[in-house]
Amino acid sequence: MKFLQPLGLLGLLAVPIIILIYVIKSKYVQKPVSSTFIWKRSLRYVKRKIPLNFIVSLLLILQILTVTVASLAISRPTIVPFSSNETIIIIDSSASMLTTDGEKTRFDLAKEKAIEMADKAGDNSRISIISAGVEAKELIHRSADKIDITYVIDELECGLGETDIDGALKIASTIQAENTDSKIYFYTDKDYDTVERLEVVNFARYEDWNAAILSFTDANVAGAYEFKATLASYGRDTETVISLYVDGKLCNSKKITINNVVEDENAVFDPNGENKSMEPTEVLFTSNKTNEVGNEVYINRITSYSDAKITISSEDGMAYDNEYYLYSKESSNPRVMFVSKWVEMTDQGVADLSKSTFLLASLRNLGLRIETKDIHKSVSEVEAYEGYDLYVFDGVMPESLPIDGAVWFIDPPDSPVGTQLQIGSTQTISDDTLEKFKLTLGYNSGSEVYKAISKNMGSGRASLRNYRPIFLADGYESIFECNGETVITAGAESSTRTVVISFDFHDTNLPVYIDFPLLINNMIKYSLKESLEKRSFVVGETVDFFAPAGSKTLTFKKDGTVLNVMSARDTSYVLDSLGSYEIEVEYTNGDKKSYMMPTHLAEDESNSKSIGDTVVARDIPSASAPKTEPIEAWPYLIALLLILLVIEWGVYYRDEF
Numbered sequence: 229m230k231f232l233q234p235l236g237l238l239g240l241l242a243v244p245i246i247i248l249i250y251v252i253k254s255k256y257v258q259k260p261v262s263s264t265f266i267w268k269r270s271l272r273y274v275k276r277k278i279p280l281n282f283i284v285s286l287l288l289i290l291q292i293l294t295v296t297v298a299s300l301a302i303s304r305p306t307i308v309p310f311s312s313n314e315t316i317i318i319i320d321s322s323a324s325m326l327t328t329d330g331e332k333t334r335f336d337l338a339k340e341k342a343i344e345m346a347d348k349a350g351d352n353s354r355i356s357i358i359s360a361g362v363e364a365k366e367l368i369h370r371s372a373d374k375i376d377i378t379y380v381i382d383e384l385e386c387g388l389g390e391t392d393i394d395g396a397l398k399i400a401s402t403i404q405a406e407n408t409d410s411k412i413y414f415y416t417d418k419d420y421d422t423v424e425r426l427e428v429v430n431f432a433r434y435e436d437w438n439a440a441i442l443s444f445t446d447a448n449v450a451g452a453y454e455f456k457a458t459l460a461s462y463g464r465d466t467e468t469v470i471s472l473y474v475d476g477k478l479c480n481s482k483k484i485t486i487n488n489v490v491e492d493e494n495a496v497f498d499p500n501g502e503n504k505s506m507e508p509t510e511v512l513f514t515s516n517k518t519n520e521v522g523n524e525v526y527i528n529r530i531t532s533y534s535d536a537k538i539t540i541s542s543e544d545g546m547a548y549d550n551e552y553y554l555y556s557k558e559s560s561n562p563r564v565m566f567v568s569k570w571v572e573m574t575d576q577g578v579a580d581l582s583k584s585t586f587l588l589a590s591l592r593n594l595g596l597r598i599e600t601k602d603i604h605k606s607v608s609e610v611e612a613y614e615g616y617d618l619y620v621f622d623g624v625m626p627e628s629l630p631i632d633g634a635v636w637f638i639d640p641p642d643s644p645v646g647t648q649l650q651i652g653s654t655q656t657i658s659d660d661t662l663e664k665f666k667l668t669l670g671y672n673s674g675s676e677v678y679k680a681i682s683k684n685m686g687s688g689r690a691s692l693r694n695y696r697p698i699f700l701a702d703g704y705e706s707i708f709e710c711n712g713e714t715v716i717t718a719g720a721e722s723s724t725r726t727v728v729i730s731f732d733f734h735d736t737n738l739p740v741y742i743d744f745p746l747l748i749n750n751m752i753k754y755s756l757k758e759s760l761e762k763r764s765f766v767v768g769e770t771v772d773f774f775a776p777a778g779s780k781t782l783t784f785k786k787d788g789t790v791l792n793v794m795s796a797r798d799t800s801y802v803l804d805s806l807g808s809y810e811i812e813v814e815y816t817n818g819d820k821k822s823y824m825m826p827t828h829l830a831e832d833e834s835n836s837k838s839i840g841d842t843v844v845a846r847d848i849p850s851a852s853a854p855k856t857e858p859i860e861a862w863p864y865l866i867a868l869l870l871i872l873l874v875i876e877w878g879v880y881y882r883d884e885f
Contacts, residue, residue, distance in 0.1 A: 232304035232860075239299030243292050250288050290876040297872060301865035313353040314370065314410030316400045317342050318426075319384065321361035322391040323767065323833035324417055327436050327545040334431040335386040338415040341429065345413075346377040356403045356410075361387035362768035362804050364395030370403065388548055388806045389768025390830050391416070393843060400426075401846035418840040425845035432836070437463025439486050439542040440549035440834035442508055444764070446536065446556070453530045454514035457538045457552070461486040462837045466542060472513045472527070473537040480513055480527045486540075490837055532556070535824070548806055549834045553826035557763060562617035562756050564596050565633075567604045569623035586739040587622060587638065590748040614817075618755055623732065631816055632778035634725040634755035639732040647721050648701030651730050655711070656694050666691055667738060670706035670714060680754040681707045681718050681727070684746050690738035695731040718754060723775040723796045725755050759813075760823050766830045771801050773811055773823070783812040803827045 231237065319342060325335040342357065349355050349372050357368040357380060367380050393414075404410050412426035419430050439461040446455050455472060465488045471481035487506040515529040539551040570585045591598060596618075604610050606624055613619070613630045622638040629635060629646025637644045643651045669687040672678060697713035700706060704719030710731075718727045738744050759774050775782065779796035787807045796813070803809050809825040832838055 232306055234303055236301075236303030237299055239302060240296060242295045242299075246288070246291050246295065286879050287876065290872060290879060294869060294872045294876060297865050297869045301862045301869060305861045305865070307859040307861055314356070314407045315345060315348075315354075316356045316358065316403055316410055316412045317345060318358045318360050318393075318396045318400060318412065318414045319381075320391050320393075320414070320416035321359045321384070321386050323386075323388040323546070323548060323829050324836065324838070325386050325431075326388075326548065327417065327432075327438060327836045329433060329435060329545070333386070334417045334433075334436075337431045338429075339381050339384065341415060341431075342381045343378050346374045346381065349374040349377055354407075354410075356400075357381060357384075358396045358399050359384060360391050360393055360396035360414075362389035362392060362802075364392040364399055366399050366403075370406065387768070387804070388829060388833075389804060390766070390833060397426075397843075397845050404845075412845050414843065416840075417836075418838055420840040420843045422842040422844065424843075426843070428843065435463075436545050436836045437461065437466075438545040438549070438834055438836040439466050439468060439540060440544075440546070440829070440831075441538060441540060441552040442831050442834070444536075444538045444552040444554050446554060449514070450516055451531060452515045453533065454512060454516065455536060455538070455554075456513070457511045458508050459484075459486045459511065459540065460489040460508040460834070461544075462489060462835050464488050466544070468540045468542040470511055471539045471541075472525075473539070474530060474533050475535060479530075480525050482511070482525045484509065484511060486542075489835075545836055546834065549829045552828055553764075553808060555763060555824040555826060561597060563602070563615065564591065564598045564618045564620065565602050565604070565610070565613075565616040566591070566598050566620045567607055567610060567622065567624050567626075568620075569605065571603055571605045573605045573609065585622060586733050586744065587620070587748070590745055591620070591752075594745065594749055594752060596752065618752075629721060629724060629726075630777075631724065634777055635727075636751065636755070637726070637728045639729065644726070644728055646724075647726060647728075649704065649717070649728060650699040650701075651728075652697040652699065652713075654694055654696050655713075665711050667715070667736065668709050670709045670716075673705055675705055677705045677718050677754070678707060681705075681716070681747075681750050683750050685750070686741070686743050689741050690736055690743060692731055692736045694735040698728060698730050718751075720798075723779045724777045725757070727751050727755060759811075760825065763826075765803050765809075765825055765827050767803060767806055767827045768830075769803055769827075771803060771825060772798070773801060774798050776813060776815075776821075778815045778817070779813045780816045781814045783814070785810040785812065801825075 319335075319338050321335070325338065326333050328334075346355060354370045354372050355368060355377055356366070356370050357377065359365045359367055367384065368377055371377055397412075400412050404412065414426055414428045415431065416428060417430060417432040418428075420428055439459065441457055441459055443458040444455070446453050457470065459470070465485055467483060467485050469481055469483050472479045486509045489506055489508055512524045513527055514524060515527050533556050535556070536554045537551060538554075542550060544550075566588060568585060568588070571588075588598070588603075602616070607621070607626045610626075613626060613628070614632050616630070616633045618634050618636070619626075619630045620636045620638065621640065623641065625637075625640050625642055625645055627645070629644075640651065643649055666688040667690040669682055669685065670678075672682075692710050692715070695710050695713075695715045698715060698717050700714060700717060701719075703721075704717045706714040707718055708714075708716035715730045716728070718725075720726060733739060738747075757774050759776050760771070762771075765771060773782070775796040775798055782794050782796055782799070783790060784792040784794075784801060786805070786809050788810075801809070801811075803825060806827055806829070809827065811823045811825070813821045813823065815821070
């Protein structure tokens, strides 16, 4: 309860006054007597007050209650619903919180502050703890046990990823919905331009600074590799030694100055505004020349390598971003075997392309290098079904499904071998109905397969004269239809990406439209999709891995330690720590191949002077129980006061009359 007009309580001073009046006021009993012998006895009434009788005591109590109730009514008491004192603490567990001054990290300071808050926990004070790392996690839920809270905070470790502040605030809002009076604190190392519905506590120190490697790349120039590193320092210019290691051996090192990079010279970290904004420092290591000029450091000629590493020797605020790994990229020139009934083979075993199809021309125009020895008329002329990235069967059918590459079946003579797909009988469209049966996009399922094959494609422009309906199986999508029946589908058999087109390109006007090269290009990108689209990854990043054709099992490793083994399939991994992850692929023929995934810190996590943009706590969910409004008690007190006055008047009247 609280009082809106607390000065009204001064009326309670009348209570002791009333009591004093009753104490000092004497009442004498008047009794007529017939003689004077009793006078001497009546002297005792002069010296002694008559004790309060029942009526007088009741009047005293009623008058005290009347004054008290009147005073309370004037002070306007308000009944506030009871709520415990609750605190929700979000602790930033991102990499930048590990910035240290040589003694304590920002994360250490945040934990100490949280433990200090835990000491206030009790019966009427509850605390919730949320860790905001790569993934936000609730560690303590509305607990009043300070020992339990302190233990959890002590055991909390800082990650090397970014801050999932949105996830943390979502959890915080759910907790706050249980008690809308609870307050949210965000223990972090940044100031924010916009802050709403929570209090940000910044543990960054003005003297903090950090030097970091932001990127490390390679390029093949004239048959030899050159390596380039981008570096930045946050807080001061610094001298350091940068070293390049290739295949575990030191190739070169050089002493350089890394520029201080400050985004805002008026930031809170630099009240004097003396810092200057500069571009990151770039250092190039090349093996094509034999002299040294500027930031270029020339090394022995490197024509191939397995892995490379760049390091800087700097006693800065964080050591985790002072080295950067890079693994070589394999050749991206796919091998394509093209088998077509439209190709003639000479007696010398050379492909005669005088009757070359639209398909072969499109493949070559889109950059695929198909050697003459890779072009065949029939599968009987193919010596082996292995060693290719893509197999194109145009009008012919192999004896079995290849296992080491993607497969296209164009106008297959029968249902595609090795699949559960079935192809119906030929449907011929007469000349007078040609315009009624268009090649239209199938149902948009939203799947990755559908989006990949149909990207930028039009619908209803091209027409077919002959086609055969495809009856789909599990794992396949209807990409294009004719007369409501599937004629182009795509999917996967085990790890083999398969595209089936049930009509001959000679029986359609599709090649005269821009849709034809778009379709072939989309099919290439889908079928020849790289297992890994990147070569370097941020800690906490989710990586999509596309199982190569012919793979049997995938072994997921971290710095040589096996984390998981699974059957080959397209999957995703979360790279939640710093180091080198590896996916080892075992093929059905027993061969093995490794895909490396080195991780590094996000650029913003290395920036010890960064300033956030916006942090906003979420609104309380509408499904939560509404908060009870405060209730003013003065109207009820006035009613009680009137009742007391009536009772007091009645008692007084009875006493006097």
